[in-house]
Amino acid sequence: MLEKGRISAAQFSILAGMSVLATSLLTAPGIVAIDAKQDMWISPIWISSAGFILVWTLYKLNQAYPDQTLVEYAVSILGRFAGKTVAALYLVFVIFATANVLRQFTDFIKLTFLLTTPDFVISGCMLLVCWLVARSGIETVARLPMLLLPLVTLFVLMIYTPSIADIRFERLTPVMEKGAVPSLIGAFRLLSWMPAFSIMNFYMPYLNNRKHLLYWSLGSVVVVTLTLSVTFVIVYTVIGAAVVNYTYPFMILARYISFTEFFEHLESIVMMIWVIQIVIRISFGLYGAALGMAQCFGLTGYKPMVPPICMLILLFSLWGIENAQFVSSPSMVVYYTLFGMMLPFLLLVVYGIRQLFAESDSPGYPEGETSA
Amino acid sequence: MGHPKDERTLQPDNGAPPPSSVDEQNLSSASTGGQAQKSPTVQETIDHQRELLAKPLSVKLQDNIDVIRQLYADCSDVIIHEFDIRNGPAAVIVYIDGMVDIKDIDTQLLMRLQHDGTSGDRSKEAIVHCVTISAMLEVDCIKDAVDKIGYGNVVLLADGITSALIYALSFQELRSIEEPQAETVVRGPREGFVESLRVNTSLLRRRLHTPTLKTKPFFIGRYSKTATVIVYIEGIADPALVQEMESRLSVIDVDGMLDTSLIEEWVEDNPLSPFPQLMSTERPDVVTSHLLEGRIAVLADGSPVALVAPAPLLSMMQSPEDFYQRSLVATGIRWLRMLFSFIAVFMPSFYVAVLSYHQEMIPTSLLLTIAQSREQIPFPALVEALLMEITFEALREAGIRLPRQVGSAVSIVGALVIGQAAISAGIVSSPMVMVVAVTAVSSFLIPNYSLGIAIRFIRFPIMLCAGALGLYGIVLSALVVLIHLMTLRTFGVPYLSPLAPLLTSELKDTLMRTKSTHMDTRPHFTGSFYNRIRMRVDLYKARRNN
Structure with missing residues (x-):
């Protein structure tokens, strides 16, 4: 095995949850609100079903191949050539998705704080830190979110709590004015975040208490859904229909706060939350991609793969993405769904079919694992 | 005296490592140019020293005296006193002036041997019987004898006896035990370690009156031969931890070890980090409390600072005063x-x-x-x-x-x-x-x-x-x-435990300091060896509830 470290199910779910929340908290409200309007808080609830299916798929695959990542069991399921091809395509997806996150982050910092700093300085510094995390091994990747969770929660509450006074719940009515369709379109746009859960597969083999895996992973989806919903409710009830006009409504929320004349302009806190979250998100993807790449090419260690993947991420984040809105464009959503959700699901289906045929052929197949 | 492991350190490399050819050249050219008589090369000097040290003690007293005189040539502070035991063999005592108690030598050793004598018996037992000093050891080679002399013992050699008798009469001028200036407390003991290893271990013994307090000796440094001990409580400290420390100490091969901070650099996990990975303290009460939690300490002669391992970050944020308030x-x-x-x-x-x-x-x-x-x-x-x-x-x-x-x-x-x-x-x-x-x-x-x-x-x-x-x-x-x-x-x-990885059961003494009656379990570091319960609180609780 390339990794000797072990992580707990709790660390695992916090890592996954914070990674998915990373960019969605800041940019999602503006994007979802375009179609969903006052129903935007329902969209995360719709999309959570996709999250549940994805997590369940990964869980089933992990039960079938407890010590393997997607890159490895793709070969076991599809055979050597097709398996390696699918694995390589999946790795490109992981790298691209991570680069996309980096780009969103760089744009945010450039637009709001460091107006004259070149793009690659911002993304390069960020990648240096992520490189440090990823090369320190899975234990560090998984412990970092756990350690920072209280801090991030505190910061988020610091933004939410003062805005309670400005909440107007009547802005949420009428609920489902035009039926479920607007919120479903919003949910569709959210699809560019949920597939990040699929990167979980790189971490699942290294859990030390695997029997809690399903509960903790599903719990992670639930927490992500609720956090998104609550954020959407607060953002919409405070800002109202104007949400659509802002790229970063969460930031507007922070700017809005004036507490005893002293706590004003908490934008810097939003930035701190975001830097922490993005470090977690990128190292989540970076470590997964490096490990997968090493497994795909049969290397003896994943660490040599980290710097080249860092460079690829930097490159992808500057190339081919015109602006941050690109994230929620239909072509991106389809691409994300195809690789982040359909691919694991298809693998499970093929595995199931093979299992059906294998049962009649060889009784020695490891079915004890799957029936559990 | 001496642990099997430190044999290697004590072995005859009583000199510097083998010299490079450049050194030799420089030395020889300098000597041929300046002096008429050719002085020996480094290698010759070292070989000569090793040869002398490796000799066993001879039956003939004069041979032994010759070897010792050669070894201690140009040492003005070494005293080689030859005398005759009354009605017994010729004898010699060797010691270093200033490191031994001369009054004791006179009254307990010389007076007994020269006045009372062995009444014609020339055996070793008779001599041992004659001297009234309890702390006695026997060694049978020059190297061991010389080591003992270096530690401030008196060595007695007699004609016809192939072993040297070592009498521990060492006496040192010491700083008195005072409050460590860098770690003062308002409430709590005010003792601090001093530069003598024996005094320091006795300070720990005075707090832990138990035979399970172990002090495993090591000797570090080719020239300095610094006595170093690993202190731990058997039954509480993880044996694997002690073993790890032993193996890390045993690879130290240096000329001299002047302070425990040099040991720290050799044994720590990441020498490039700015953060200290062993805790250093001058307070015996701090060391005692860490020993009771299953940590181990390293003390060295000549250093008033003890090292405690393992030392996570949060344990270094604690002051002894936390526990006295x-x-x-x-x-x-x-x-x-x-x-x-x-x-x-x-x-x-x-x-x-x-x-x-x-x-x-x-x-x-x-x-x-x-x-x-x-x-x-x-x-x-x-x-x-x-x-x-x-x-x-x-x-x-x-x-x-x-x-x-x-x-x-x-x-x-x-x-x-x-x-x-x-x-x-x-x-x-x-x-x-x-x-x-x-x-x-x-x-x-x-x-x-x-x-x-x-x-x-x-x-x-x-x-x-x-x-x-x-x-x-x-x-x-x-x-x-x-x-x-x-x-x-x-x-x-x-280093960040118990915060990362999070161990909720061990947060009692990190971010907060709970009541001492609540800290009824010891911290657990690594390994399966874990002596968990450290106090019995049911009686206390029963009394409180009445």
């Missing part, structure tokens, strides 16, 4: 300490970042005041901060190094430099002086001195990051420090 107060003080250690790291960089990039964060009225005071300052905030922080560090260092008599002058000048004079000269602004002062005070709140230095050190790179990228730079550099701390290990224990 009431738990609520101690928790409050501990939080204060942590808050200020964050301030010590981030305050100057935060000031730089906010002034250079995020002025909107400052409330308007305060911003106006700051702007007013910075009006005539020629430097950007970063330069100003670096200037002041470096000046402060220089003054702090000068305060330690300068002789006492000059010290007060420096503090007066220092107060002017970092103070009103600097402000009125228009070099720094008054808020900056405030920031430096707060940072300076807060960095001294950290109880562990080497951790304090580490924290003061890392704030400079963070300041540079803040100057380059503002708050973004601070957050990134803070994350780098955090990641470094997370990957550090001290003897297999994660």
Whole structure:
């Protein structure tokens, strides 16, 4: 095995949850609100079903191949050539998705704080830190979110709590004015975040208490859904229909706060939350991609793969993405769904079919694992 | 005396490592040029020493005396006293003047042997019987005998006996036991370690009257042969931990070991990190409490500082006083300490970042005041901060190094430099002086001195990051420090435990200091060896409930 470290199910779910929340908290409200309007808080609830299916798929695959990542069991399921091809395509997806996150982050910092700093300085510094995390091994990747969770929660509450006074719940009515369709379109746009859960597969083999895996992973989806919903409710009830006009409504929320004349302009806190979250998100993807790449090419260690993947991420984040809105464009959503959700699901289906045929052929197949 | 493992260290490499050819050439050319008689090369000298040391003790006294005289040639402080035992064989005593108690030699050794004598018996037993000193040992080769002499023992050799009798009569001029100046407490014991290993182990023995307190000896250094002990409590400390320390100590092969801080560099996990990975303390009560928690300590002769391992970060944020004050107060003080250690790291960089990039964060009225005071300052905030922080560090260092008599002058000048004079000269602004002062005070709140230095050190790179990228730079550099701390290990224990990885059962004595009756389990570091229960609280609880 390339990794000797072990992580707990709790660390695992916090890592996954914070990674998915990373960019969605800041940019999602503006994007979802375009179609969903006052129903935007329902969209995360719709999309959570996709999250549940994805997590369940990964869980089933992990039960079938407890010590393997997607890159490895793709070969076991599809055979050597097709398996390696699918694995390589999946790795490109992981790298691209991570680069996309980096780009969103760089744009945010450039637009709001460091107006004259070149793009690659911002993304390069960020990648240096992520490189440090990823090369320190899975234990560090998984412990970092756990350690920072209280801090991030505190910061988020610091933004939410003062805005309670400005909440107007009547802005949420009428609920489902035009039926479920607007919120479903919003949910569709959210699809560019949920597939990040699929990167979980790189971490699942290294859990030390695997029997809690399903509960903790599903719990992670639930927490992500609720956090998104609550954020959407607060953002919409405070800002109202104007949400659509802002790229970063969460930031507007922070700017809005004036507490005893002293706590004003908490934008810097939003930035701190975001830097922490993005470090977690990128190292989540970076470590997964490096490990997968090493497994795909049969290397003896994943660490040599980290710097080249860092460079690829930097490159992808500057190339081919015109602006941050690109994230929620239909072509991106389809691409994300195809690789982040359909691919694991298809693998499970093929595995199931093979299992059906294998049962009649060889009784020695490891079915004890799957029936559990 | 001596543990099997240290045999290698004691073995005849009583000289420097084999010399390089360059050394030899230099030496020979110098000798042929300047002196008429050719002096021996390094290799010859060392070989001669080894040859002498490797000899067994001879039956003939004169041979032994010759060897010892050759070994101790040009040693003016070594006394070789030849005499005849009354009605017995010829004998000699060898000792180092100043390291032994001469009065005891006269009354217990010489008087017995020269006056009473062995009444014709020439055997070893008769001599042993005659001398009235209990601390006696026998060795049978020159090397061991010489080692014992070096430790301040008296060696007695007699004609016809092939072993040397070693009498422990060592006597040292010592500093008295006093309160360690770097670790003072208001309430609690005021004893501190001294430079003698024996006194230090006895200070621990006085607190732990149990045979399970083990002191495993080691000898480190080819020339210094420093006596070093690993102290632990058998049954509480993990044997694997003791073994690990033994194996790390056994690879140390140096000329001399002058202080435990040199041992620290050899045994720590990551020598490149600025953070201390072993705890150093001068207080026997601190060492005792750590021993009771299952840690191990290393003490060395000549050093008043004990090393404690494993030492996670949070254990170094504890002061002994935490345990001598009431738990609520101690928790409050501990939080204060942590808050200020964050301030010590981030305050100057935060000031730089906010002034250079995020002025909107400052409330308007305060911003106006700051702007007013910075009006005539020629430097950007970063330069100003670096200037002041470096000046402060220089003054702090000068305060330690300068002789006492000059010290007060420096503090007066220092107060002017970092103070009103600097402000009125228009070099720094008054808020900056405030920031430096707060940072300076807060960095001294950290109880562990080497951790304090580490924290003061890392704030400079963070300041540079803040100057380059503002708050973004601070957050990134803070994350780098955090990641470094997370990957550090001290003897297999994660440096940030029990926070990362989170061990909820062991938080009783980290962020807070709970009532001592609640700390009924010991901390658990690594391995399966874990003696869990450390106190019985059911009787106490029963009494409280009545």
